[in-house]
Amino acid sequence: MSDLRTQALDDFRRRCKEQGLAFTFQRQVIYEAVVDSREHPTPEWIYEQVRQRIPSISFGTIYKNVKTFLDSGVLKEVTLHHGSLRLESNMTPHHHLVCSSCKAIFDIEESAVAPVQLPKTKLPAGFSIKQCRVEFVGLCRSCQTARRKRSEANSGVIRRRR
Ligand SMILES: [Zn+2]
Ligand SMILES: [Zn+2]
Structure with missing residues (x-):
């Protein structure tokens, strides 16, 4: 694991804590998919990645978690007005x-x-x-x-x- 990735994960864990969100394994895997992509991924793309590690996960669960991340501000949406939801892990x-x-x-x-x-x-x-x-x-x-x-x-x- 690269230092940057470890740091991103630490930051994410801290932001979750600040927002009172449980830092579950599922959420960690979802977040790692977002960070690894570096491409401002869609929930559909994240689902494809996470499924490889947690085969039983449903798209609904991914989407619900992504929404929770956005609502609490631990992740950001790229733009508010674009048709599709794109996620941002770069918080600077x-x-x-x-x-x-x-x-x-x-x-x-x-x-x-x-x-x-x-x-x-x-x-x-x-x-x-x-x-x-x-x-x-x-x-x-x-x-x-x-x-x-x-x-x-x-x-x-x-x-x-x-
Ligand atoms: Zn192009
Ligand atoms: Zn960006």
Whole structure:
């Protein structure tokens, strides 16, 4: 187990304790799946991983635990407005790069982005800001490669074999 992973798990255990959540083996396995993915996984993906270690677990149980994690704040949801639920295990403030094709989400440290400023006068009356999230949308490397290959195929480029 890497130090980072051990540390993430320790942090998680501490956050659970603070929130009065029992730190069960099941919850540990679910959390480890989230941490290991580094990909802001969906509950469905987590289910596939956890099932390999706890074959008897149901998707409902996974989903219920994930909801409990989110409600108590021990895990975060990536964005509130996206159609599917994506989980965040990186609890330090950061921003995201989102691939518009495969929906992969990459973290980018907060300090890499110039301070985002929003003058109070531009806010709708009474709106109070709790957090700032910046999302950069683009294409990840594998989607770019796939597109290039597709367009090459379409334009009839033939790769000659040696
Ligand atoms: Zn992609
Ligand atoms: Zn993230």
